[in-house]
Amino acid sequence: MSQVLHTPPPTATPGPHADDAAALAAQYGLTVSGARPSLPAYVRQLWARRHFITAFATAKLTAQYSQAKLGQVWQVMTPLLNAAVYYFIFGVLLGTSHGVADFIPFLVTGVFIWTFTQSSIMAGTRAISGSLGLVRALHFPRAALPVSYALQQLQQLLFSMAALVVILLCFGVPVAASWLLAVPILTLQFIFNAGVAMVMARMGAKTPDIAQLMPFLLRTWMYVSGVMWSIDKMLKHSSVPHWVEIALASNPAAVYIDLMRFALIDSFHAHQLPHHVWALAIGWALVAGVGGFIYFWKAEETYGRG
Incomplete structure (x- = not known):
């Protein structure tokens, strides 16, 4: 009667511990592919890509009207x-020009x-x-894309500003020293x-479909920002609550528009501006600029996946 010998299966050779793998990666400067860098490192990477x-932005602006016969003229037209x-x-x-000096x-x-803001x-x-x-295809801080698009619109605005002058x-609007205020206003x-x-x-x-909703939201924002009418004139004798007046005058689009009108048009006076207008302009820039940057950075490793 034969005896069956039961031999234990061979034990697999244990691989390197996770800590050992991490130490080995650190030794040779290896990092996780697509990992989100720290916020200071991300800022440095973005600054390094400034050129x-x-x-x-310049290439996108040049190509925007390359197929049109009038070319760059459409930037102003x-x-x-x-x-x-x-x-x-x-x-x-609708007669919103009544009571508004230098309406055009x-x-x-x-x-x-x-x-500029809408685009x-x-x-x-x-x-x-x-x-x-x-x-x-390329590894770079993804924030470079929305920043470059905003820069493209600033470049286009500068062409339009020549026509505005x-x-x-x-x-009959005279040249004044206050026109220099356009520089900090546009920066903010x-x-x-x-x-x-x-x-x-x-x-x-x-959610790419949000791009289809944005024109409706932006059009509504435009109508409440005093683009085509004077918030100060229209609400002076209205019965809307005071907080509505403050909200309309303090919304960021209205703040930057009114500041530019104050800088360029001599008939647009300081009393037509909301209280603490420069504080509002700086505050909106900091809240949106810093907050938007951090919000975008937190999802850096997810862009382009899926």
Whole structure:
């Protein structure tokens, strides 16, 4: 009768412990692929890509109207045509020009400054979802995309500002030292726009359909921001609650529009500005700029996946 010998199965050789693997990776400078860097490191990476951000924004601006026969002229013509339509509807048909001195400079300034914010946010909404090929092919801080789109809109606004100066002079608005205030105003507005663009870029990356909703939200925001009408004049004899007046005058789009009107149009006086207007402008820029940047950074490792 044969005896069956039961031998224990061979024991697999244990691999290196997880701690040993981590130590080995650290020894050779290996990191997790796609891991989110720390916030200070992310800021440094973004600053190191500043030349790419500028070049990307300029290239996008140049290509925007490359197929049009008039080319870059549309950078000025588009907001001017919008202003002409708004003047006919609101200034002529609805009579919002009554009681507003220098209404055409008032209107064109509002349209140009509003368009800067509107276009930055719309472009930011599609910054990630519309650039998936670039996001998946190259390693770079993804915040460079919404920031570059906001910079592109700033470059386009500067073209429009040249036309705005001509309009101001044609309607008798004198050159004044206050025009220099346009520089800090546009700087604060750019920071605000870039921050909101980063918020929308993260939301648009997760839910691309939000880009279809944004035109309706932005149009509503435009109507309550005093682009085509004077908040101060329209609400002076109205029966709306006082907090509504404060909310309308203090919303960020209205703040930057009114500040630019104050800087450029001599008939737009300080009493038409909301109280603590510069504090509001700085506060909105910091809240949107810093908050939007941190909100976008927290999802850095998720962009381009799925």
